[in-house]
Amino acid sequence: MSNSLRDQLLKAGLVNEKQVKQASKEARKQQKQNRHGNAAAKDQDKRAALEAKAAKIERDRLLNQERAKEAERKALAAQIKQLIEENRVPPGEDDIAHRFAHDNKVKTLYVSKEVHQDLVDGKLAIVTLESRYEIVPSAVAEKIRLRDESRVVLLNPPEQAEDVDDEYAEYKIPDDLMW
Known part of the structure; x- marks a missing residue:
């Protein structure tokens, strides 16, 4: 129930x-x-x-x-x-010590007279590859600079024609001073 x-x-x-x-x-x-x-x-x-x-x-x-x-x-x-x-450009016979600044230090690279003059004139440049320095034409250095600016160590601008109105034109400053 x-x-x-x-x-x-x-x-x-x-x-x-x-x-x-x-x-x-x-x-x-x-x-x-x-x-x-x-x-x-x-x-x-x-x-x-x-x-x-x-x-x-x-x-x-x-x-x-x-x-x-x-x-x-x-x-x-x-x-x-x-x-x-x-x-890369071979440095040639090691005649002249080319000095340049990299990372606030003066570095030395032994090159031939022709390569040294081309470096001073801006036809060649110095770039880093891994832990060593290489010399390449300035056109190639510009391509490298576009990709990675830190790889280009030394790239002198090509010399311009001398200015006619320059008072000190006859007193040319040598770029190849040895330190």
Whole structure:
């Protein structure tokens, strides 16, 4: 003789049949949601998954940008190395010490008289390749400067025609002073 609470409330007249049906319908709905999982929790999980996916896509994009920059840097270094190796000028017989400043230090490179004069005149330039100095034509040094300015150590501008109105034109300053 078990009377459910619903039956007891109906007998007592505290609720009508419509309210009982509504309550049982709500109870079934609640059980179904509990069985299949909470919809709000599912939405929250979906949002969290979408946010994690968006964060991963952003990290991957940044990583790809870094890799692309690194590949570009390596390609520029390879281009510079190839330019220097293909266009290097042999220093000739080691007759004259050509001194130049690099990293606030005076460096010495022994070259022939012709190479020394071309360096002074701006026809040749000194560039770095790894840890050594190489002599290349000034046109090649300009190409290297466009790619990496720190590689060009010495590039004298070519001498301009002497100014006619210059009062001191007859007193030419020698560029090849030995220190």
